[in-house]
Structure formats: structure tokens, C-alpha cells
Amino acid sequence: MSAMELGKRFRCERLKDRIMPAETAALLVEDGDTVAVSGFTPSGCPKAVPLALAQQVRSGQRKLRLGLLSGASTGEEIDSAWAELGMIARRLPYMTSKALRSAVNGGGVEPVAYTDCHLGMVAQNARYGFYGKIQVAIIEAAAITEDGNLIPTTAVGCSQTWIDLADKVIVELNLRQPAELEGFHDIYRVQDPPLRQPIPLTSAAQRIGEPWLRCPVEKIAAVVISDLPEKPRPLAPEDEVSKRIAGNIVAFLKNEKAAGRLSADVCPLQSGVGSVANAVLLGLKDSDFEHLCFFSEVMQDGILDLIDAGKADMASATSLSLSEAGMARMLGKLEDYRGKILLRDSEISNSAEVIRRLGVIAMNTAVEADIYGNVNSSQMNGTSVYNGIGGSGDYARNSAVSIFMTNSVAKNGKISSIVPMVTHVDHCEHDVDVIVTEQGYADLRGLSPKERAVRIIENCAHPDYRPQLRAYFEAACAATNGAQTPHLLDRCFCFHEQMKKTGSMRIDNEE
């Protein structure tokens, strides 16, 4: 890194005296502080200062119990490193770290009070004062402008709100992140009531903000020059089941277009991460949809494929959740993607207002769905949280069409993803339009719960579980005299109880 190259990135003379090593900057964080970090998923998170904090605790130099706020999950350098050391007292809004998950569910060295949140509401709730004071914001930047404003890196998340609320800001100027990311961001500051105005976004491609995070120079307490690589999540492998789910989703989308309803080449798509989401993108590549457009919170490799193939015009997200190969590919020809990829605040990518206005077609993953169309996205046996609800509620509730997808079975067929009653509801029956498994899809729009049950059991459940599900439904209908949503409260979790007893939800010799 030449001095000239650093000068191009670090353009604010007034901040030159605030350069310090990560270890020194880390001392600005005090025990009991609430720390807010840039990024959304592992992308765009600070790395050097969080690792220095962890090292100070690991070495016994300091004791720290912190509140930790971020846009979504963070990189291993924060959630995992801190959770392993018992440094996290309070955490929101989302996680993917195994160590943190274990701590949140009671298996850590110290308890973690975890608040699972709609990602689109985190920044607003913080500004409204629901999460208390924020002492320190740690923001990763690709560059610092002449005025001290910050160019984000591979994600935006809630960074602008963290800067606005924090007493002091630590900037990690990460020289490993390409300087060419400048111009890929569109930062829009949402005002609060009673002054809030309409968010002027009317198409996924529109710019409504500025390319930087506004940050008063006097708030910046430290600038740490770092050179740490991001550790992207590996791309989920393609498998046969995912391909079949994707095929069913594409079939549904084609049918919508044929029926003259909202079409995937008119309305933007929301697409998450994981093998099914990626398989859907591949399926769309081979479909005859043209001019696709994405309005999502994360962007994974398949969207690059669609843009490269000329099938997609653009993608708006708050985070690049690319694989290592995908990130290298994108960064290798960043100029080709300029104007085709826009990274926004998660308050915009996950905005109820914008999602509903654009008519987004939402595709989210269910952990389990019940026969009446309620979806659990987050909790195993209603008890142990896996990752969290994430942005799925922002999209499912406000989309034009809300699709949930899941394998019909898990653990070699021992678990049915379609159950009589879900053990935790993240998305109520009113927020679920279509359920898709590798078996088929159930279009639930305009149906009563009892009509939905038939469609979900016959179209989505694995054939091995259909007899058990039919038996429950028929018994519940009989016992409740055909009420609106027939349930037997002493048997509604019979699948889960069976699993607990025998290691499988399957009842042999049923029917």
C-alpha cells in the first residue's frame, strides 16, 4: 500500500491525527457499553477492533460485558469471537454464529439476552430509544471523504443510524476492501415522526440518497487502518431437492404471469441466501422471464449470474452476501456492475413502505409450516432459536405475493416440515400466500384455513407424512364440529412429541 494509495482513501486531513492501532482504539470501548457495528451478515463488518477487544479479554487484560447491535448477523470476528469469551450481555437483531447461538440458547460461558427483531425496524427502534444509549459505533469504511464522511464497504445495514446515535465513532479503514466500491451505495436518512416524509423510491434502480455515510469529524474518535479480508459464507451446494423446489417456484411464477396477475418480470423479486434461493435464481436463468430485477436484503452469487446473462437488469440490496468466488468475480469487474448493483440502508431495503409500493415478490425459507399456513422461521420446538426472523417478516407481510419454501422433510425423512401446528409463529396465516416444497406448491390466497389444510397436505407434505396429517386434520374437524381452524390442543404437537420419543416424527403402520 503506497502513501499515495492511502491518501486516495483517507482524504480528510483533520482526521490524520486520529489514526491509531486497533488495540488502542479498542480501549475506547468500556465495560457495560452498547456497541453498534456496521455490516449486515458477515459483509461490511469491522474486524480489527473487534478482534483486538477479544484479544484483550482473552489475555486477561480486561473484562468486558457488552451490548451488541448490528444490521443483521456479523462476521466471526465479532459474534463468534465475543460469544466464546462471554463478552456479549445483550444482542440484537439476528445471528448466524454457532457459538453465539449456543450461548443464546443457554449453552455459553455467560448468558446472552437475545432480542430477535424485524431487520427493517432495527434502526428506527434504536432512534426511538427502545434499545437505550449507544456509546460506540465501529464502522468499516472503504474510504473517508474530505469532510469525514464514510464510504461503506460490502454492506450498509444500520450504519447511518449507528453513527447518528453513538457518542463516538471508530472507523476501520479497510484497505483490503476495493476502493472502487465508492459509488455503489445509496444512503438515505429517514427522518422521524412528525417530520418523516414519503421515501421517494419508486423503482429498485432509483437513487434517492448519497454515496456516503454522513459523519461529523468531531465524532470520530479513532481511525484504524486495517487490511483484514472478509470471510464470506461458502455457497450452499446445489442439490436435487433444492432444484425441485426451485422448479415449483418458477412454475408458480409462470402461472401468475399467464393468469395476468403480477409478473416476475414487472415486479422485483426478493431472494434470500441458501441452496434453495440459489437454485431459484438458476431456475430463473433458464426461464423465459426477461428484465428481472431484485429488491432484496442480501445479494448472492446467482444474481451475478443473472446480470451477467442479461436476464436481470439490476439488484438492490443492503449487503453483498457473495461466496468467496462470487466476491472475487464481482470485485474483479466492478465497473461492469456499476449502476446495476445498489447497496442501501436496511431501513430502505426492508422498508414496509417500499416493499409494498414496488410489489415485491417475496421468497423466504420456512423451518416448518402448519396445515393452516402459519410459518415458523426461527425456533426449533418453539424453544431454541436458530438464526432469527431476520427480514422475512418485512418482506412476507408487505410483498405482493409471499412465498415460503422448505424441503418437505429434514434429517433423512425423520422430520416433516409440514406439521399440524407450528411450535412458534413468525408469519401468521395472514402473511403466507404460497407454500412450496419439492412436492409441489399450495396457493393459499383467498382460501379458508380448512381449504388450505387440504391443499398443503396434498400438494406440499411428503407422501410419507400425508396419512398422519390427514388423520390429524380429520380428527380435529370431527372433534370441533368443523370450526374455522380445527385443532386438538392435546395432540397438535404430536409430531414433535413423537420425534422426542422415537427420534422420528413418523408413526409406522399409520393407516
Place this chain on the structure above:
Amino acid sequence: MSAMELGKRFRCERLKDRIMPAETAALLVEDGDTVAVSGFTPSGCPKAVPLALAQQVRSGQRKLRLGLLSGASTGEEIDSAWAELGMIARRLPYMTSKALRSAVNGGGVEPVAYTDCHLGMVAQNARYGFYGKIQVAIIEAAAITEDGNLIPTTAVGCSQTWIDLADKVIVELNLRQPAELEGFHDIYRVQDPPLRQPIPLTSAAQRIGEPWLRCPVEKIAAVVISDLPEKPRPLAPEDEVSKRIAGNIVAFLKNEKAAGRLSADVCPLQSGVGSVANAVLLGLKDSDFEHLCFFSEVMQDGILDLIDAGKADMASATSLSLSEAGMARMLGKLEDYRGKILLRDSEISNSAEVIRRLGVIAMNTAVEADIYGNVNSSQMNGTSVYNGIGGSGDYARNSAVSIFMTNSVAKNGKISSIVPMVTHVDHCEHDVDVIVTEQGYADLRGLSPKERAVRIIENCAHPDYRPQLRAYFEAACAATNGAQTPHLLDRCFCFHEQMKKTGSMRIDNEE
């Protein structure tokens, strides 16, 4: 009614030849049709044509099985009359009729496929084609303009969308509704993606639309002159428990203001119907809040009191849900309320975009809430729907602060409204900020589920049920090793099972 008075109301010459008796207009509705009606709650619904249809079926002249769409519930002339005769094959989005409720839950002469919906999404979903074709719209009007446009009466609901989608429109020009209602409505047509624009509303008092429903003259197949009175719902009586709940809500609101968070005199309030809602309004009248403002779906008597007392500046709603006395009082001095009361499309009153922008403080009623903050608004024992979710989800999800209120016990203490797990989730833990009972309030913002449990049990549950709830929570924590949301799936409905067995949720000699 003089000819001159009729002429003032019926100003469209081209429609004069389409006047006909209700019985003749009713013949325009055919068996199997989907009929969409004006109104929201009993207010603003057509009366003469629905009654004529019922009479034709009752007398054996015709057989009719219909789909029925409306803004919310309807008057007795539709939901009750039609349900009693088995005329409703399919119904959405909401109900309050006892006869319809019975039919929906399997106790009618014919089954009813009932789809419970977020009221703010009904019009959009209909336009998107999710509910199929609409053959006939029946719209109550206070006047017909020169161009054939319609002045609504005491509610707006989804009337504009029904007119836009229906093959033909029957207008009930109801001379019993005051002509002076003209000017109280603000009708805004929401376009659909990809053309949808920001809804320009930035304050509850702002006008963004027109005072009439646009209706092409050629679409109007019949004009029925009617003179039938509306049957408003009686005002729920004040009781001591409601007053105590209201007192706790006002205490919470005062505390928010004192803490410098969003204040009830800056943010509009959403307030529903019922004794508690009315008690809250009375409580606000005696508070030191000034310049209150309401952004709600319904408006009940207490808001008139607040306006009269100079405590509230204005109220925006989609429906006047006033008592007979309240309606008479308002209609008696309509000019005093001009500009202070605005009736909007339910797509606006219940708009996610607008509710979030304005920072509405939402107050909704729970049937039951669980110790982790999930709320059931609609289903008894997870099985029998009472009214439906209504607009509670539109407000709870998008409000600045989402308050749910309920008596801590029902049926003389035999039912606890706070339970280990709700039997149906309308509002997930992520959508519930505060739970209020007559015992106190639990502020859940930023808390983990286990922290919420302690607060809900200790602040909101009835003291008689606290030992049982604590016992469940402690057992669940122990058995799950302190997981995120400790539950015992074989015991989580123990309160409901106990009720079924003994007629009370109470376990005597507990602790």
C-alpha cells in the same frame, strides 16, 4: 322528502332512468356471484338491496349462494340476514355477526369459507386478482354527483376498489344519511405496481384525494332510493376494570413523554372500539396531553368527547363507529366537525406506509397473550374464530409503539388472559411492544423472551394465576437448559386443557 331535496342528492340526469325498487335491483345479483359491499363495520353498508335479496331467498323465490366482500364487518342486514339463510358461500375479511360467526365455525345451515385478512390489504389483494372476479358492487351513497360519482356515507372501506373491479354497480342512495356528510371524505386511489407512487399523506389532517368515489355512469346498473336507518353498535358500558386498564395505558404514555420518547401529543393515536378503548379516551380527556390526534380505522364516541373538549384536534378514520347517541350528536352539529373528522379508504387508514411514517401509537385488544409476548386476537382455543384479526396487524406491525390490552382474567376469573403459549398467533413476539392489563403494564421493548416472561407474569397476570405461570416458566427453563424461549410442548396448553376438564384454568392448591 321533497323533490327538491331529492334533486340536491341525486344530481346526475343520466342516471334518472336507472332508479328502481330494491327488489328489482336485487335481481341483478345472480347465484354464484361475488358481491362486494360498501361500508366498514355496520357503518356505511347498503341495507335495502341486501334485505331484498334475503327476502327473495327466505320466501323461496330464489336460491343464492354468494361470495361476500366488504371493508370489515357489515350491518346485520347483510352478514346476519344472509348467514341465517345460508346465502354466504365465501366471506372475507372480518365479521362481528353472531349468526355468521356460528356458520363460519360449523354451526350454520350451510358452511362458510371464511378468510380472515389484514384489513389494510383487502383492496390491494382484490385488485391483484387474489379473490377472483367481482360481479356486483352495492354501494351506499349520501349523494350522486352530476358526473355519477358517489358521496359515501358513514364509512369508506374498500368502496373505490369495489367500484373499479365490479362488472356492475348498484347504488343505494340513502336519504336517511345526512347530506351534510359530503366533504367529510378523502378518497385516494392507490395505483398498482409498477406504477404505484408514494402515498403523499404526512399528517393525519391532510387531504390527498377527492370527496367522492369515482364511478363511471355506464357501470351503474341500478339506483335504489332508500331511507333505512343505520343500526349502530351500542356503546360498551364503562366498568372498573376497563378504567384501570386505561389508567395503566395513560401512565405508560405519560412515561414515554417524560422519557423524551415519542409522545402522544406528537404522534397520532390508533384507538379501536369497545369499553377499554373508550375508557382510554376518557382517561386521555383527564390527562394533560394536548392537541391529540387520531389516525385510526374506526372512530367511536370518546373521540367526539375529546374534540368537543378541545383536547383533540382531529380524527382520521375509515368509519364512524359511533353509538346511536354518538351518531345523533355528531350528525346534529356536523358543521362543527367539518375538517376535524376525515373518512378515508381503509387502504389508507390501515396503510403500512402511512402508519409507520406518522409514528402511530397503536392500541389493540388481545384475546390472550403468552408469557413471551405473542398475542392471539382472533381464535378461541386456536380453533373457533371470534371476529378476526381486523386491522390490528396493520397497526401493530407498523406503529411506532404497539400496545395490546386485555383484562387479566375473563369469565369471573375462570380464564387467564395470560397463558404459557397462545393457541393462535396473530401478532408474533416481534410485533408487541407493551402488554397492558388492569394489573399493570409490561414494557417489552428490547427484552429477550425470558426477560419478557418475568415482566408479563409479574406486571400483567392476575395474582391468582401468577403461581401457575411462574411454575410453568421455571419448569420450562429447567427442562430446556435456559434456551431462548423455554417451552414444554406437552404442557404448554395446560391452562386450556385444565379449562376444558374443570371449567376453569385455575389449579387450586398450586404452591
